[in-house]
Amino acid sequence: xxxxxxxxxxxxxxxxxxxxxxxxxxxxxxxxxxxxxxxxxxxxxxxxxxxxxxxxxxxxxxxxxxxxxxxxxxxxxxxxxxxxxxxxxxxxxxxxxxxxxxxxxxxxxxxxxxxxxxxxxxxxxxxxxxxxxxxxxxxxxxxxxxxxxxxxxxxxxxxxxxxxxxxxxxxxxxxxxxxxxxxxxxxxxxxxxxxxxxxxxxxxxxxxxxxxxxxxxxxxxxxxxxxxxxxxxxxxxxxxxxxxxxxxxxxxxxxxxxxxxxxxxxxxxxxxxxxxxxxxxxxxxxxxxxxxxxxxxxxxxxxxxxxxxxxxxxxxxxxxxxxxxxxxxxxxxxxxxxxxxxxxxxxxxxxxxxxxxxxxxxxx
Numbered sequence: 001x002x003x004x005x006x007x008x009x010x011x012x013x014x015x016x017x018x019x020x021x022x023x024x025x026x027x028x029x030x031x032x033x034x035x036x037x038x039x040x041x042x043x044x045x046x047x048x049x050x051x052x053x054x055x056x057x058x059x060x061x062x063x064x065x066x067x068x069x070x071x072x073x074x075x076x077x078x079x080x081x082x083x084x085x086x087x088x089x090x091x092x093x094x095x096x097x098x099x100x101x102x103x104x105x106x107x108x109x110x111x112x113x114x115x116x117x118x119x120x121x122x123x124x125x126x127x128x129x130x131x132x133x134x135x136x137x138x139x140x141x142x143x144x145x146x147x148x149x150x151x152x153x154x155x156x157x158x159x160x161x162x163x164x165x166x167x168x169x170x171x172x173x174x175x176x177x178x179x180x181x182x183x184x185x186x187x188x189x190x191x192x193x194x195x196x197x198x199x200x201x202x203x204x205x206x207x208x209x210x211x212x213x214x215x216x217x218x219x220x221x222x223x224x225x226x227x228x229x230x231x232x233x234x235x236x237x238x239x240x241x242x243x244x245x246x247x248x249x250x251x252x253x254x255x256x257x258x259x260x261x262x263x264x265x266x267x268x269x270x271x272x273x274x275x276x277x278x279x280x281x282x283x284x285x286x287x288x289x290x291x292x293x294x295x296x297x298x299x300x301x302x303x304x305x306x307x308x309x310x311x312x313x314x315x316x317x318x319x320x321x322x323x324x325x326x327x328x329x330x331x332x333x334x335x336x337x338x339x340x341x342x343x344x345x346x347x348x349x350x351x352x353x354x355x356x357x358x359x360x361x362x363x364x
Contacts, residue, residue: 005074007034007133012052014129021097023050023129024090024114028105029301030126032229033134035075037068045086045110048075049093059089091117098122101129127306135298135306136320141230142344145299145322148232149342149353151185152224156236156356159221162363166219167240171195171208178223187225187232191303194222194235201237201336204293204328216241218335224303231303233324234354235340239362250287250329251337251360257281258339258358261295261309261325265343265350271313278327287329296324299342317345322353 011034015023025031026047032038035058039046044061055076060068062079070077080086087110094100102111103126115121125131137145155178158164164177178193196206197213201220213219217240224233239247257278264277275295282291296309299322307315309323326340341354 004035004071008050008056008074010133011050011130012056014133015050015052015101018101018129019099020101020124020129021051021099022094023101023103023126024048024094024106025050025103025126026106026110028103029305030103030105030130030134033301034130035068035071040064045090047086047090047106047110049090051093051097057093059086059093061086087113087117090114094118094121099124101126131306134300136318137300137322137344138320141300142320142322144228144230145232145342145344146353148187148225148227148230149234150355151187151227152182152232152234153354153356154185155181155223156221156234156354159236160238160357160361162361166213166238166363167215168212170210170212171197171200171206172210174213174219174221175208178221182223182225182232185227187227190223190225191231191233192222192224194220196220196336198335199333202330202332202334204330204336204338213240216243218243218247218337220336220338222338222340226301226303229301231299231301233299233303233340233342234356235326235338236356236358237337237339237360239360241362241364243360243362247335247337248360253282253285253287254327254329254337254339255358257327258325258341261327262341262343262350262352265317265323265325265345267319267345267347268316271307271309271315271317272311274309274317274323274325275311275313278325282327282329290329290331291327292330293328295327296343298323319345319347321345 050056065079175193175195179190195208197219198217222235261278294310298305322344328338330336344351
């Protein structure tokens with residue numbers, strides 16, 4: 001259960017440690033992470049103002065107040081009426097503050113208005129204050145991620161066994177099928193359901209379209225959603241018939257590479273090593289130029305968040321970091337493949353949250 005009081009107290013401590021006077025977050029995941037309330041992306045301002053020396057204040061449009069679960073021990077909810085300037089309320093709450101951390105997703109229109117009223121403010125990103133705090137998942141958060149992962153594992157198992165029909169259906173139809181299953185498995189929303197066949201799969205973020213899936217084609221499915229506030233994300237591939245020798249060979253390289261990435265995800269290792277480990281395997285097998293993206297992204301309340309498994313990120317992995325390990329091989333005009341699991345770094349070693357099979361099924 002999310003403890004707003006504890007998280008806000010930690011945020012106040014982070015402010016002092018970083019010598020920042022205040023934190024202002026609006027739409028985006030920082031707000032529900034700290035308060036349990038998810039703001040609608042309205043033209044009306046919602047803003048949480050956190051200062052180290054006073055009770056945090058949540059400014060919300062008056063009509064939205066009923067949607068806020070009250071935590072008076074953690075923050076004060078202030079509903080503003082339509083005849084009030086909400087930016088002025090935030091500016092007043094920042095009286096005496098100069099170095100202020102701003103949420104990454106705060107709309108620029110409100111930030112521009114705030115700077116007009118407070119041109120003396122020196123701004124930093126909210127990630128500089130609470131980024132490290134959000135990156136480290138506690139036991140409840142890991143349990144939520146594990147439950148979401150288990151849900152999409154069940155869908156992936158149906159995909160791999162042939163329960164989900166492919167041949168003769170369009171990519172879009174299969175994508176909608178996956179989406180319905182994600183919701184049926186308890187997710188409150190679908191974040192994405194990529195279905196790409198044959199040469200379409202060479203585009204890592206292909207948008208499912210009208211192409212009809214045929215026999216003996218490689219089909220890539222990458223899907224996930226949000227369940228109880230936390231995200232799932234998995235990629236599996238299947239062949240609708242018989243795989244070519246080239247595809248079977250490449251898949252074994254990819255599976256070995258993904259295992260190398262997982263094995264590298266030990267506490268204390270730099271994030272970039274989780275990127276380097278699978279890349280070495282793919283490079284040595286001669287497919288290196290076809291691995292065109294980072295190896296992974298953090299996951300939690302957002303499907304993509306810190307820490308990122310990418311060259312140049314020297315942040316050491318810590319117990320509770322959760323992220324994807326998803327190397328891919330994409331041959332333009334021919335085929336593409338990706339293998340993705342969510343992994344949590346722990347003091348006992350890397351823990352996979354996705355546990356469905358990782359071979360390449362040939363569905364007859």
